[in-house]
Amino acid sequence: MPELPEIETVCRQLRTVILDAEITRARILDPKLRGIGGITGRKVEGITRQGKAVALALRGGGVVTFHLRMTGRFLWQKGKGALHPHTRMVMSFAHGRLLLIDPRRFATITVSKNVPAVSLGSDLLNDGDPSQLWLLAQKSKVPIKAFLMDQHRIAGIGNIYACEILHRVGMDPWRRSNTLSPDAWITIAAAAKEILKQAIACRGTSVSDWRDLFGAAGENQRYLLVYDRKGEACYRCGERVERKKLSGRGTYYCPACQNEKGGPNHGTMEI
Numbered sequence: 001m002p003e004l005p006e007i008e009t010v011c012r013q014l015r016t017v018i019l020d021a022e023i024t025r026a027r028i029l030d031p032k033l034r035g036i037g038g039i040t041g042r043k044v045e046g047i048t049r050q051g052k053a054v055a056l057a058l059r060g061g062g063v064v065t066f067h068l069r070m071t072g073r074f075l076w077q078k079g080k081g082a083l084h085p086h087t088r089m090v091m092s093f094a095h096g097r098l099l100l101i102d103p104r105r106f107a108t109i110t111v112s113k114n115v116p117a118v119s120l121g122s123d124l125l126n127d128g129d130p131s132q133l134w135l136l137a138q139k140s141k142v143p144i145k146a147f148l149m150d151q152h153r154i155a156g157i158g159n160i161y162a163c164e165i166l167h168r169v170g171m172d173p174w175r176r177s178n179t180l181s182p183d184a185w186i187t188i189a190a191a192a193k194e195i196l197k198q199a200i201a202c203r204g205t206s207v208s209d210w211r212d213l214f215g216a217a218g219e220n221q222r223y224l225l226v227y228d229r230k231g232e233a234c235y236r237c238g239e240r241v242e243r244k245k246l247s248g249r250g251t252y253y254c255p256a257c258q259n260e261k262g263g264p265n266h267g268t269m270e271i
Contacts, residue, residue, distance in 0.1 A: 002068045003052060004125060004156030005199035005220065006210055010074055011049045012200075013213035014098075017076055018044050018056075021093045028109075030088040036111055039064060051120045051155035065110045066100065071209045072107030075099040103209065121153040124192040125200075128154070130185040137177040137185070144180065145173035146247045148188075157192070160205055160227050163252045165192045167226040172258050173251050198223065226252045 002010075022043045026036045039058060046057035054074075056064040066072070075084060078096045089100035089109065100107060121136075122128040133154070140147055148154055148162040157165070166173050168191040171184075180188075204210050204218030207228050211217055221228075225235050229252060230243040239256035 001052075001070050001158050002073065002204070002210060003158035003161055004049075004123075005161070005196055005202075006204035006218070007049050007052050007054060007068070007156070008125065008196075008200050009203045009218070010213050011047050011054055013076075014047045014054070014056075014074070017096065017213070018093060018098065019047060020044065021095065023058075023091055024094060025090075025092040027090045027092075028088070029083075029090065030105060032105055033088055033107075033109055034111075036064065036089070036091075036109055038062070039111065049156075051123070051151055052158070061113060063112050063114060065112065067108045067110075068102070069104075069106035069108065071104045072100065072102040073209065073211055074213050075101055075211070075215055076213050120151060120155040123155050124157065124189060125196045128189045128192065130189045131182060133189065134180065134182045134185045137180060140177040142177055143174045143246055144171060144177050145251060147177040148192075149247075149249075156196075159249050159251075160207070160224075161192070161195060161199070163227045164195050164225060167252075167254060167258060168195060170257050170259075173246055173253050226254060228252065 020043060022041065023039050026039050028035060039062065042062065043059040044056050045059040048055045052067065054066045076096055076098055084099060084101045086101045086103045087099045088102050088105065088107065091098040122133060136153055137147060145162050145166060148157050148165065149159065165188060169187050199205060199220040202218055202220035203212045205220040206217035207221050226241055229241045232241050234241055234254040234257055237254065237256045239254055241252055241254055243250050243252050245251065
């Protein structure tokens with residue numbers, strides 16, 4: 001599933017090709033998607049990320065919001081070659097066309113007058129005040145990994161980066177959120193920002209379907225320390241990485257480094 005780094009990557013790439021460009025045609029190829037009428041002849045005035053969503057602001061008012069969900073991605077085509085077999089939408093411009101590709105058909109498109117009012121949590125790339133996160137966590141007994149992935153609390157973090165963040169700080173994914181100290185949240189927020197920035201610089205993580213706007217795989221999978229490494233040696237301590245289910249998601253972690261005391265960082269993880 002595309003997470004914050006993948007969506008940030010595609011937003012930055014989209015700005016280089018369709019910002020200030022006029023939409024000449026928009027076609028829905030999958031009846032499961034809602035219509036996108038009324039946007040032809042409009043110029044793309046702004047492109048922003050809303051958590052894991054891409055929002056195209058149109059000149060004169062109106063916003064087209066894309067949620068890529070599990071396997072959705074965009075592909076930019078300069079010419080009029082064959083469409084990708086899983087293309088669900090085509091948005092055409094004078095200099096090329098934007099395809100929405102989604103093999104599992106979970107992606108959604110919403111056209112609205114304004115940016116939809118959604119309840120998203122802190123964005124750890126741009127803000128994520130640790131003191132506010134600590135206050136919010138005091139009201140929750142859910143495991144810290146589930147807390148990080150709750151879009152109403154923290155926007156944009158999914159399974160890959162939650163696993164990586166918790167391994168970086170030596171935190172047990174099952175530890176209750178309300179047991180973390182303010183210092184622990186400072187450590188987590190700093191690690192998250194560093195990991196997200198690195199992933200963006202690498203154009204995302206391609207362990208499955210993810211490709212950037214131009215069809216290239218990301219490179220951040222080269223730097224993953226725990227995700228998708230079940231049975232392999234932990235780079236930090238040498239113990240074997242394990243994978244167990246937490247809130248229905250496969251959770252990769254090192255049982256030696258990520259213990260109840262916070263592993264090698266237990267000095268900052270204690271209450």
